[in-house]
Amino acid sequence: MSMPLTEAAIEARYQSSFGRAAGYLPRDRKAVDAWQVELVQRARAQLAGQHVKPVQELADLLDRETDLRDRVTRTIEGALKLHPGGVRNIDEMLTCLDEITQTAPHYRLDPRQRIYFPMSALFCYMMAVKDDGWELFRDQRFNDALRKILKAWCVFLDSEESRYVLYDGPDGWLSQAAYEDFKLYEFEVDPDAPYGGFASYNAFFHRPIKPEFRPxxxxxxxxxxxxxxxxxxxxxxxxxxxxxxxxxxxxxxxxxxxxxxxxxxxxxxxxxxxxxxxxxxxxxxxxxxxxxxxxxxxxxxxxxxxxxxxxxxxxxxxxxxxxxxxxxxxxxxxxxxxxxxxxxxxxxxxxxxxxxxxxxxxxxxxxxxxxxxxxxxxxxxxxxxxxxxxxxxxxxxxxxxxxxxxxxxxxxxxxxxxxxxxxx
Missing domain, CATH: 2.70.70 (Glucose Permease (Domain IIA))
Structure with missing residues (x-):
């Protein structure tokens, strides 16, 4: 088994990641560490609960395919050497995925706290594990199972239940800070309507733009x-x-x-x-x-x-x-x-x-x-x-x-x- 990345190497890789560059992950990696700790604590309190359907299907896949299960386990163990506060085992990873599929991203005024890509944040250290981590996310079986989970999350983000983050409070996507940050004045947003007039979080995300702003x-x-x-x-x-x-x-x-x-x-x-x-x-x-x-x-x-x-x-x-x-x-x-x-x-x-x-x-x-x-x-x-x-x-x-x-x-x-x- 290859040696894990050093602290300097994982920091460099994090800072060069797509999610960090896109602004979906915070500039400060410590914010990801703290977020993982909180997510894992919530997951550990719910391990006895039922998994959502695609997460259960991933669990069943890992039970059947022992080679894949072993690679996931090795990847988690490698990730723990990079961040001891992350998921400790497959059961915790699965329950964290349950949590993510039923949560919409909040706006964060502080760029250091912006966890807009929760699965990227969850897998941040797993993806950085040499050999096993790289190969795990190339494995078609694992990838296909994750796609089903992502589609379940997309269904939630397409639903009315996801609109709870569309409000004008400090962490809301309709706050004054978000308006300026994301130039919402260029888009078709109704500030007087509940949830800005959007039927779901995804409707907000791919919101139409006013024609005069793209002549x-x-x-x-x-x-x-x-x-x-x-x-x-x-x-x-x-x-x-x-x-x-x-x-x-x-x-x-x-x-x-x-x-x-x-x-x-x-x-x-x-x-x-x-x-x-x-x-x-x-x-x-x-x-x-x-x-x-x-x-x-x-x-x-x-x-x-x-x-x-x-x-x-x-x-x-x-x-x-x-x-x-x-x-x-x-x-x-x-x-x-x-x-x-x-x-x-x-x-x-x-x-x-x-x-x-x-x-x-x-x-x-x-x-x-x-x-x-x-x-x-x-x-x-x-x-x-x-x-x-x-x-x-x-x-x-x-x-x-x-x-x-x-x-x-x-x-x-x-x-x-x-x-x-x-x-x-």
């Missing part, structure tokens, strides 16, 4: 490509190939065969460019058509959720190196638009779910004609990224993309309906 200045510019999402640029990766090694942290690659799943028109994108951006928790979480055209293909791929790029190195770019890897393997949507501007060709829109929920909803239909700026889908609660795939030699980018093939954690901001590229 479409390129509506009549047929050569323009507009951003499908709010966020910041991660990278533009040129000459993408059908098959590529995606596990080398120094030379992060996209594999079209993995990225585009079952889409039969992969060959038209070989040699093209992948443009990837990152969405923070404060960003608008609906996505729009980047070009005028017809929806040729759509698919939702159920992939991994908590898997990180395998490397002995710490990602110094606050989770952005892993985003290229995650685009290849994570839960994601695939929407191919055949542009009515022949100079642009086909454009593939790939919303990527990361960690919690990993839920993408495609609202556009195959055969539907769309105009740039039309809404085509949204993320439910959770981390997210977005890829656009262009055919070769079709566009020039009008936003800074940094050094070709490299990534950044402080990329240029982009906004829905703003021009990001033009036909050559």
């Amino acid at each position: 479409n200045g390129a509506l009549h510019d047929l050569r323009a490509v507009v951003s499908p999402n709010d966020g910041s640029v991660v990278m533009a990766y040129a000459n993408v190939q059908k098959d590529a090694d995606i596990l080398d942290i120094k030379h992060q690659r996209y594999s079209l065969r993995k990225l585009l799943s079952k889409y039969s028109g992969i060959d038209s994108f070989v040699g093209g460019t992948v443009f990837q951006s990152f969405l923070s928790g404060a960003n608008y979480h609906r996505w729009h058509a980047p070009v005028d055209g017809v929806i040729e293909y759509k698919e939702t791929v159920e992939g991994l959720m908590f898997s990180e790029l395998y490397s002995k190195q710490v990602d110094p770019t606050a989770g952005t190196l892993s985003q290229g890897y995650q685009a290849n393997v994570n839960t994601r949507g695939i929407v191919v638009i055949k542009s009515t501007s022949p100079d642009i060709g086909k454009v593939c829109v790939i919303p990527v779910g990361i960690t919690e929920i990993s839920s993408v909803t495609i609202t556009a239909e195959v055969g539907q004609r769309v105009t740039r700026g039309d809404e085509i889908g949204y993320f439910s609660y959770g981390g997210s990224s977005m890829c656009l795939v262009f055919e070769p030699n079709k566009v020039d980018f009008t936003v800074p993309t940094g050094v070709p093939g490299t990534v950044t954690d402080d990329g240029a901001p982009i906004f829905v309906n703003s021009t990001i590229a033009r036909a050559k």
